[in-house]
Amino acid sequence: MKKTVRFYSGAELVGKAAIDAGCSYFGGYPITPSSEIAEYMSIHLPKHGGTYMQMEDEIAAMGSIIGASLTGAKVLTATSGPGFSLKQENIGYAYMAEVPCVICNVMRGGPSTGLPTALAQADIMQAKWGTHGDHPVIALTPAYLEEIYEMTIKAFNLAETYRMPVMLLLDEVIAHLSAAIELPDKELMVIKNRRKPLVPPEKYYPYDTAYGDVPPMANFFEGYRYHVTGLSHDKTGFPTTDPDLVQADQERQIRKVASKADEIYDYESYLMKDAKIIIFAYGSTARAARVAIDNARKLGIQVGMMRFKVLWPLPEAEILKICSKAKAIIIPEMNMGQLSEVIERYAADRTKIMRINHVGGVPIHPTDILNVIKEVV
Amino acid sequence: MAFEYEKYLRMDKIPHLWCPGCGIGVVLKAMLRAIDNMGWDKNDIAFVSGIGCTSRAPGYIDCNTLHTTHGRALTFATGIKMAKPAKHVIIFSGDGDATAIGGNHFIHACRRNIDMTLVVVNNNTYGMTGGQHSPTTPIGYKTSTTSYGNIDPTFDICLLAKAAGASYVARSTVNKGKVLEKYITKGLEHKGFSVIVATANCHTQFGRKNKMGDPISSRKWIETREIPLDKARNMKAAELEDKIITGEFISEEPEQTYWENYNHPIHEYTEAYQGIIEKAQKKSEGENK
Numbered sequence: 001m002k003k004t005v006r007f008y009s010g011a012e013l014v015g016k017a018a019i020d021a022g023c024s025y026f027g028g029y030p031i032t033p034s035s036e037i038a039e040y041m042s043i044h045l046p047k048h049g050g051t052y053m054q055m056e057d058e059i060a061a062m063g064s065i066i067g068a069s070l071t072g073a074k075v076l077t078a079t080s081g082p083g084f085s086l087k088q089e090n091i092g093y094a095y096m097a098e099v100p101c102v103i104c105n106v107m108r109g110g111p112s113t114g115l116p117t118a119l120a121q122a123d124i125m126q127a128k129w130g131t132h133g134d135h136p137v138i139a140l141t142p143a144y145l146e147e148i149y150e151m152t153i154k155a156f157n158l159a160e161t162y163r164m165p166v167m168l169l170l171d172e173v174i175a176h177l178s179a180a181i182e183l184p185d186k187e188l189m190v191i192k193n194r195r196k197p198l199v200p201p202e203k204y205y206p207y208d209t210a211y212g213d214v215p216p217m218a219n220f221f222e223g224y225r226y227h228v229t230g231l232s233h234d235k236t237g238f239p240t241t242d243p244d245l246v247q248a249d250q251e252r253q254i255r256k257v258a259s260k261a262d263e264i265y266d267y268e269s270y271l272m273k274d275a276k277i278i279i280f281a282y283g284s285t286a287r288a289a290r291v292a293i294d295n296a297r298k299l300g301i302q303v304g305m306m307r308f309k310v311l312w313p314l315p316e317a318e319i320l321k322i323c324s325k326a327k328a329i330i331i332p333e334m335n336m337g338q339l340s341e342v343i344e345r346y347a348a349d350r351t352k353i354m355r356i357n358h359v360g361g362v363p364i365h366p367t368d369i370l371n372v373i374k375e376v377v
Numbered sequence: 378m379a380f381e382y383e384k385y386l387r388m389d390k391i392p393h394l395w396c397p398g399c400g401i402g403v404v405l406k407a408m409l410r411a412i413d414n415m416g417w418d419k420n421d422i423a424f425v426s427g428i429g430c431t432s433r434a435p436g437y438i439d440c441n442t443l444h445t446t447h448g449r450a451l452t453f454a455t456g457i458k459m460a461k462p463a464k465h466v467i468i469f470s471g472d473g474d475a476t477a478i479g480g481n482h483f484i485h486a487c488r489r490n491i492d493m494t495l496v497v498v499n500n501n502t503y504g505m506t507g508g509q510h511s512p513t514t515p516i517g518y519k520t521s522t523t524s525y526g527n528i529d530p531t532f533d534i535c536l537l538a539k540a541a542g543a544s545y546v547a548r549s550t551v552n553k554g555k556v557l558e559k560y561i562t563k564g565l566e567h568k569g570f571s572v573i574v575a576t577a578n579c580h581t582q583f584g585r586k587n588k589m590g591d592p593i594s595s596r597k598w599i600e601t602r603e604i605p606l607d608k609a610r611n612m613k614a615a616e617l618e619d620k621i622i623t624g625e626f627i628s629e630e631p632e633q634t635y636w637e638n639y640n641h642p643i644h645e646y647t648e649a650y651q652g653i654i655e656k657a658q659k660k661s662e663g664e665n666k
């Protein structure tokens with residue numbers, strides 16, 4: 001099998017991976033720094049018979065991918081900060097109606113128009129709590145170009161497997177970085193598709209829990225003629241206000257991810273074996289942290305890193321273990337401490353959390369991290 | 378022989394949630410007769426709606442049905458139609474749903490001229506939320522948020538649709554179910570984006586605030602305000618202030634003058650996109666040679 005090495009940008013890799021994963025519909029609206037993904041899709045999707053739609057705004061883009069997904073298409077949208085905000089109501093709809101879709105957010109500084117062209121990791125909490133109400137969350141945070149390809153495919157697989165929106169959070173620098181990349185063999189990639197009903201239409205319920213926490217999903221126009229609503233519904237898909245049914249449905253939706261968290265979360269351990277000081281990082285800041293760790297090791301400091309490739313859900317048990325052993329946990333983030341707040345809850349009084357928060361658009365430098373490591377020592 | 382509505386309804390969902398005598402039922406019946414006229418397979422039809430009393434209609438129809446978010450029905454519908462261009466996509470929307478919160482999607486769906494049919498039930502108010510004023514509440518009328526009389530100028534949904542590029546646009550009222558059926562059928566037959574406005578009574582909300590709290594007096598109000606398009610053409614704007622202009626605003630034949638033909642669509646969108654796919658594939662064959 002001949003491997004092809006080619007120059008790709010992060011944005012192109014999202015598009016390429018999406019098409020390789022079977023994506024056939026993209027709905028978008030231009031916004032810096034994510035527009036390159038839309039541009040890639042507008043050129044390449046029609047070559048594969050797929051559809052690129054530039055909608056009138058991000059709300060429309062989000063609605064359109066949900067509609068397309070209901071017909072059986074794998075779907076993608078890509079946006080940044082303000083557009084991510086606009087999409088939120090319809091993202092909630094996709095959670096409630098359990099419609100698979102992938103939402104790529106190339107993060108930029110906020111709030112509001114903020115820093116359109118600058119690096120930030122400011123939307124990790126919005127990816128979790130952006131829409132109203134409770135729902136499960138899966139968000140991926142690749143740090144390297146190769147990882148963007150693999151994790152975009154993974155995002156589609158997770159969306160299809162769990163019948164829900166999956167967030168792909170990219171740092172601006174990674175989306176815009178270009179390098180020669182050797183892509184994995186397409187034939188060897190695992191591609192997952194949503195589970196379709198095995199029962200005939202008259203026995204089909206769109207939210208039938210008899211098959212587990214992720215009900216099989218029929219496509220529109222294939223004879224099943226079911227109803228989809230954003231209202232709380234029973235297993236038939238029709239609205240209900242029965243407190244027990246609504247409670248059970250919300251619990252199931254949370255459970256469908258929570259019970260499989262150990263299959264979903266993904267992290268890289270870097271020099272963790274003997275580490276006394278631990279860095280928690282994700283995305284591009286993890287790359288600075290890695291350099292800082294290498295430099296600290298040269299000074300004989302025992303420091304390591306847990307890098308979250310999947311940010312939500314987090315590996316809770318592992319984090320708790322680290323919290324009770326680590327001398328300190330350093331969390332560099334391009335926001336005001338969104339992950340730190342979560343980790344502080346796990347840590348309680350067991351260890352010290354050191355925050356490094358940059359929101360000016362300038363990347364956190366390895367020296368910034370090394371200085372905090374030295375401070376702990 | 379009486380029309381068998383049961384053939385298209387989810388009978389286990391009846392009784393419906395609408396107030397007795399609500400105009401939406403008339404529009405639903407006209408719609409069911411229209412799809413029967415088309416002879417389409419129920420499996421090939423998707424009904425999409427937003428939020429509101431009107432938007433509850435798809436739940437009663439035995440097709441693929443999608444009850445979306447307020448104002449956004451056309452966006453979901455666009456995704457469905459673009460993913461499956463050979464299938465039939467029909468949208469139900471209220472006046473608020475289609476022209477207030479969904480106004481942007483409305484004009485852009487018209488502009489793209491995608492082969493879908495939108496039925497707007499215009500009851501001049503936000504029925505579901507308790508009768509607040511909408512973009513079609515006439516000047517001077519009372520609603521739960523215009524106790525001193527409405528001062529917001531109104532949209533004429535048909536003129537808006539036409540100017541934005543819809544290629545079949547018509548309006549009738551719930552007093553004329555047969556005409557509604559005819560217009561909806563023509564909309565379904567039409568290749569392109571069609572908009573049919575059905576002026577309807579919401580006696581419970583709009584009617585009650587304006588001394589016509591029962592279906593009969595509300596429908597009388599509609600009846601006395603109806604003016605056929607041909608007659609309206611020669612009337613002054615002030616004379617048409619709270620009138621309901623009915624008829625076909627644009628149909629198959631493109632009209633002649635620039636003003637009448639403004640923004641007449643040059644193609645249907647799904648067909649045009651098929652052309653894009655062919656171009657892209659030709660280019661990619663060239664690259665792979």
Ligand SMILES: Cc1ncc(C[n+]2csc(CCOP(=O)(O)OP(=O)(O)O)c2C)c(N)n1
Pocket residue numbers: 428429430431432447470471472473474475498500502503504505506511579
């Ligand atoms: C984002 C959002 N804003 C507001 C509402 C509340 N809301 C529900 S229905 C409705 C108005 C419905 O009016 P219309 O579209 O004319 O439909 P009708 O009930 O008159 O048929 C509003 C404002 C909502 N559901 N979602």
Ligand code: SF4
Pocket residue numbers: 394395396398399400401430431500504505578579580581582
């Ligand atoms: S509130 Fe108005 S629109 Fe809604 S069901 Fe009653 S009469 Fe119809």
Ligand SMILES: [Mg+2]
Pocket residue numbers: 429471472473498499500501502503504511
């Ligand atoms: Mg209304």
